[in-house]
Amino acid sequence: MAGEHGEEVVRNKQVLARDYIDGNPKETDMYLNTGTIRLKVPEGSNSVLVKNLYLSCDPYMRGIKANIPDRLFYSFAPDSPIVGYGVAKVLDSGHPDFKEGDIVWGVTKWEEYSLITLTGSLFKIQHTDVPLSYYTGLLGMPGMTAYAGFNELCSPKKGEYVFVSSAFGAVGQLVGQFAKLMGCYVVGSAGSKEKLKNKFGFDEAFNYKEEHDLDAALKRYFPEGIDIYFESVGGKMLDAVLLNMRLHGRISVAGMISQYNLDEPEGIKNLLAVVYQRIRIEGFTVYDYYHLFPKFYDLVLPYIREEKIVYVEDTAVGLESGPAALVGIFSGQNVGKQVVLVAPE
Amino acid sequence: MAGEHGEEVVRNKQVLARDYIDGNPKETDMYLNTGTIRLKVPEGSNSVLVKNLYLSCDPYMRGIKANIPDRLFYSFAPDSPIVGYGVAKVLDSGHPDFKEGDIVWGVTKWEEYSLITLTGSLFKIQHTDVPLSYYTGLLGMPGMTAYAGFNELCSPKKGEYVFVSSAFGAVGQLVGQFAKLMGCYVVGSAGSKEKLKNKFGFDEAFNYKEEHDLDAALKRYFPEGIDIYFESVGGKMLDAVLLNMRLHGRISVAGMISQYNLDEPEGIKNLLAVVYQRIRIEGFTVYDYYHLFPKFYDLVLPYIREEKIVYVEDTAVGLESGPAALVGIFSGQNVGKQVVLVAPE
Structure with missing residues (x-):
């Protein structure tokens, strides 16, 4: 496929929410859809276009009755892709901190490719000698x-x-x-x-x-x-x-x-x-503590390399398996950190 | 009067507790008595003998149902003088940190004269240009x-x-x-x-x-x-x-x-x-913060001297008025910090 200016436009599988939710998510709160996406950031934008590699299932990804004043983002919004943490590869960037080929972690969406505009929640991965999926958990x-x-x-x-x-x-x-x-x-x-x-x-x-x-x-x-x-x-x-x-x-x-x-x-x-x-x-x-990542990595990366930390992941393969994987963490189905493998690097 | 070794023995008015108490004290929980006391510390003792000037009525001076593991002292014990904070003048001392004539504040007893053995809760007053009674409150x-x-x-x-x-x-x-x-x-x-x-x-x-x-x-x-x-x-x-x-x-x-x-x-x-x-x-x-008194005095003494702090005391005159004064603070009878004037300096 080619976009109006000749850039590549591809199919983009997504997991979307039906609505805002109340409490723990159910599989029926989510549905799969396939859209399209242009693999270039819009002209003049400082956003980043990524290919998602891993998506993270975390306990905060649920509806909460209480009004949380400083909630940074909603995981579930009507007919929008689920929002959550992930690891991704930069395909195109309008932002000076990121360039094509960078591996990043941070807030992305449950889809194959994402245009990320809130780049403040995106971090370039400097240490790639450890499994990249760790940046959804131990290193994230x-x-x-x-x-x-x-x-x-x-x-x-x-x-x-x-x-x-x-x-x-x-x-x-x-x-x-x-x-x-x-x-x-x-x-x-x-x-x-x-x-x-x-x-x-x-x-x-x-x-x-x-x-x-x-x-x-x-x-x-x-x-x-x-x-x-x-x-x-x-x-x-x-x-x-x-x-x-x-x-x-x-x-x-x-x-x-x-x-x-x-x-x-x-x-x-x-x-x-x-x-x-x-x-x-x-x-x-x-x-409030993200400025401590360098200090934290100084402590924890040697432990990982020396195998002094046991870190267990439960990997669901394929974006389609995401809803069940996410629902499962609320009933303790997972063994270790639940991740969804979207695409191999 | 003279003691067996010829030292001065004097009458010593006291306020005593009838028993341990439960909850806020009542006047009937206390009684007055007059004993005698030798105005010298025992030979070889490192205790301090003081003349009490001011006694302090504080909200902690009550019985508490809960078991407080680190409670330093009981205010009320059967047929013992009430224990509490006060300001006193040293008449005799076996302790190297205190000498005759020193003015001290700390934990003393509700009586005219006290032999203080727990000298760790006694502090020499260095700044005597402010009212001494303040050391039961603002400066204590x-x-x-x-x-x-x-x-x-x-x-x-x-x-x-x-x-x-x-x-x-x-x-x-x-x-x-x-x-x-x-x-x-x-x-x-x-x-x-x-x-x-x-x-x-x-x-x-x-x-x-x-x-x-x-x-x-x-x-x-x-x-x-x-x-x-x-x-x-x-x-x-x-x-x-x-x-x-x-x-x-x-x-x-x-x-x-x-x-x-x-x-x-x-x-x-x-x-x-x-x-x-x-x-x-x-x-x-x-x-846990008594080591900060020098820092605190550096801050607060200038404020007192410049009259930038309003400090109100409610003074009951005479040891006899102590029980009513103490009971009064639990029903809000006092206007400002409740002290009992035992003796003018």
């Missing part, structure tokens, strides 16, 4: 979430007691490993405990679904109490953790996934611990 | 509570929006003034709003008892939201504040006075704001 937004929330906010010290909820998620498995690499004692909770100890080297793990009394479970695994809690669950888990925090404990709050879709959030009763134990609770958004 | 533990919780933990910036609960208390009135001196906009809530604006220079004030909807009240006074909340109330007030915090807001938690004596604390429902607004909540104990 989830990795920085773990690093910022644990290493930066919590100032961990060797020997401290660390608890990670959602420990099997893309972020939680990294927090646990960063903590072990710091010489901490680490316990994780997840919907399944099997692999946390064997695979990711957590000291202990438990399945929160099997524990009727979370406070008792935490006291079993932390007889000395908890120094650092990486929070992504909220609700009853947070309330139980508060009862077990040590003096000067730190809680970094990446999210509260148990609370987003409730009509009324659960009440947290044990906040007095904040006074008694002089606890710091800090919510954060990873976007 | 409450002053450092305000300074540590506001200036240190919250890193206030000029123009930020500051909310102070218990704004009429010894700490709250100082937080409000420190905030004004930093160029912040300050609103206080208290059981009475009259004096907060006129006397202490708050920009606005409201009486929380007159507000059926705390969220609406806060939205009225903070249409732009709150950057810094100095928390000492907890419960419904905290829940309403969370709905009104701005991005990167900071909450320093000095206490949660509404919650201590409940059988079950109120549930806090709006903690999701911690994630959405990237809020930091930090509990603290003033004892």
